[in-house]
Amino acid sequence: QVSLVEYGGGLVQAGGSLRLSCAASGSTFSSYAMGWFRRAPGKEREFVATISLSGSTTDYADSVKGRFTISRDNAQNTVYLQMNSLKPEDTAVYYCAANLHFPTGQAGEYDYWGQGTQVTVSS
Numbered sequence: 001q002v003s004l005v006e007y008g009g010g011l012v013q014a015g016g017s018l019r020l021s022c023a024a025s026g027s028t029f030s031s032y033a034m035g036w037f038r039r040a041p042g043k044e045r046e047f048v049a050t051i052s053l054s055g056s057t058t059d060y061a062d063s064v065k066g067r068f069t070i071s072r073d074n075a076q077n078t079v080y081l082q083m084n085s086l087k088p089e090d091t092a093v094y095y096c097a098a099n100l101h102f103p104t105g106q107a108g109e110y111d112y113w114g115q116g117t118q119v120t121v122s123s
Helices: none
Strands: 003-006 010-013 016-027 033-039 048-052 056-058 070-072 080-085 094-101 119-121
Touching: 003 033, 003 094, 016 033, 016 094, 016 119, 033 070, 033 080, 048 070, 048 080, 080 094
Parallel strands: 010 119
Antiparallel strands: 003 016, 016 080, 033 048, 033 094, 048 056, 070 080, 094 119
């Protein structure tokens, strides 16, 4: 079992940047593929980015490609989401998630979730 805690959310102006972190504990972090999802007010949860166990494979939602970068440090048991050129429509609660299988954008494949961190982008 793994516990996940997200950090780094906040308020930023459009065009700005934020870096989210997700710290894992309780199990072997390098055994888990990781993902970032988000839920905007009044909307369903959506996939943002995912990364493989080693970090060699990543995938992104079309809405964030070229602006967001997912990475991981297995020595630090942490996955990151660097968010650049932020837009008001990126405003959401961001969640990290872990699964024992493979990097995927399917939320149902993830076994463990963090509590989320709020990102607000002002126009």
